[in-house]
Amino acid sequence: xxxxxxxxxxxxxxxxxxxxxxxxxxxxxxxxxxxxxxxxxxxxxxxxxxxxxxxxxxxxxxxxxxxxxxxxxxxxxxxxxxxxxxxxxxxxxxxxxxxxxxxxxxxxxxxxxxxxxxxxxxxxxxxxxxxxxxxxxxxxxxxxxxxxxxxxxxxxxxxxxxxxxxxxxxxxxxxxxxxxxxxxxxxxxxxxxxxxxxxxx
Amino acid sequence: xxxxxxxxxxxxxxxxxxxxxxxxxxxxxxxxxxxxxxxxxxxxxxxxxxxxxxxxxxxxxxxxxxxxxxxxxxxxxxxxxxxxxxxxxxxxxxxxxxxxxxxxxxxxxxxxxxxxxxxxxxxxxxxxxxxxxxxxxxxxxxxxxxxxxxxxxxxxxxxxxxxxxxxxxxxxxxxxxxxxxxxxxxxxxxxxxxxxxxxxxxxxxxxx
Numbered sequence: 001x002x003x004x005x006x007x008x009x010x011x012x013x014x015x016x017x018x019x020x021x022x023x024x025x026x027x028x029x030x031x032x033x034x035x036x037x038x039x040x041x042x043x044x045x046x047x048x049x050x051x052x053x054x055x056x057x058x059x060x061x062x063x064x065x066x067x068x069x070x071x072x073x074x075x076x077x078x079x080x081x082x083x084x085x086x087x088x089x090x091x092x093x094x095x096x097x098x099x100x101x102x103x104x105x106x107x108x109x110x111x112x113x114x115x116x117x118x119x120x121x122x123x124x125x126x127x128x129x130x131x132x133x134x135x136x137x138x139x140x141x142x143x144x145x146x147x148x149x150x151x152x153x154x155x156x157x158x159x160x161x162x163x164x165x166x167x168x169x170x171x172x173x174x175x176x177x178x179x180x181x182x183x184x185x186x187x188x189x190x191x192x193x194x195x196x197x198x199x200x201x
Numbered sequence: 202x203x204x205x206x207x208x209x210x211x212x213x214x215x216x217x218x219x220x221x222x223x224x225x226x227x228x229x230x231x232x233x234x235x236x237x238x239x240x241x242x243x244x245x246x247x248x249x250x251x252x253x254x255x256x257x258x259x260x261x262x263x264x265x266x267x268x269x270x271x272x273x274x275x276x277x278x279x280x281x282x283x284x285x286x287x288x289x290x291x292x293x294x295x296x297x298x299x300x301x302x303x304x305x306x307x308x309x310x311x312x313x314x315x316x317x318x319x320x321x322x323x324x325x326x327x328x329x330x331x332x333x334x335x336x337x338x339x340x341x342x343x344x345x346x347x348x349x350x351x352x353x354x355x356x357x358x359x360x361x362x363x364x365x366x367x368x369x370x371x372x373x374x375x376x377x378x379x380x381x382x383x384x385x386x387x388x389x390x391x392x393x394x395x396x397x398x399x400x401x402x403x404x405x406x407x408x409x
Contacts, residue, residue: 073229
């Protein structure tokens with residue numbers, strides 16, 4: 001028995017789609033409340049003036065990791081049924097570069113662009129159109145990119161397996177990295193925000 | 202930031218750190234023995250033995266993903282194993298399960314051609330603390346039907362086809378099935394046909 005999430009439902013069933021819809025709405029609401037529907041907010045990441053994106057995303061990673069660990073330990077979730085995406089070094093490296101360049105240009109990523117579009121921002125709609133165009137183009141090019149598309153396959157890698165650490169110890173290491181990252185991020189924000197305060201006063 | 206918000210943030214940070222430290226102490230996210238042994242001894246003795254079943258497609262996905270600590274155990278006997286077996290499967294006899302060297306956290310998938318043997322093997326593993334032991338539903342025949350020669354239809358057709366080809370399978374389009382359904386008299390015609398062996402018991406040639 002898997003609870004609280006019906007992960008054992010067949011793919012594409014009404015139940016699975018309902019859960020996906022509810023999770024999507026919740027995710028979008030959280031992004032909007034964190035102010036990530038604004039391109040200016042996201043561009044602050046690259047100008048090192050506002051690292052909210054880094055903090056929100058790393059908080060989500062740590063929360064999900066701790067949640068999965070303890071829900072599994074309590075017997076409420078079967079980690080063996082949680083899909084771990086496969087690693088393809090070549091295509092994921094190329095995709096990461098394209099994604100990063102697109103995010104720096106647009107000031108939005110796929111999730112935040114949907115949030116921006118849902119709240120009526122024109123730039124959000126433009127980015128949504130752009131990434132659907134990109135998905136279509138990639139789909140059409142896949143047959144010609146066969147060797148690149150499957151290059152560097154490494155299977156489902158996890159950090160603990162890769163580094164030979166126990167999952168619990170890996171959890172502590174990632175949480176410690178997150179905490180250190182938050183301290184450094186706030187220090188950077190403080191450093192870059194200080195001159196602006198003086199100008200305004 | 203207000204003082205109350207700062208307090209909430211500090212509490213969340215402290216809670217997260219505490220859970221992380223405890224996770225390091227616990228080590229593994231596998232369900233604890235305390236949870237596993239909840240309930241009275243009587244209730245567990247009276248509980249029916251219902252093995253955890255696993256579909257062939259799910260097993261194929263796990264093998265392809267290279268899931269950690271996955272072992273596939275073939276209980277059908279050496280001759281059946283040598284004739285045909287699931288990739289990465291190990292031949293093993295029921296009596297050898299008592300001395301199976303495997304972590305209790307490992308994922309074990311059993312299959313045979315005998316439901317009783319499946320249940321015996323699964324119960325043996327479950328009694329020795331293997332919480333991730335599964336019986337392949339339908340055994341080797343379901344592997345052949347669902348992975349090696351799957352009938353493709355619906356939204357999952359591409360996924361199933363890719364999975365099948367990964368194992369060297371030959372997925373079939375649903376159209377072939379429809380053609381067979383539209384010509385139900387084919388099998389009857391074959392049954393009505395004369396014997397296909399010649400006087401010496403050898404297969405008779407057709408079309409010559």
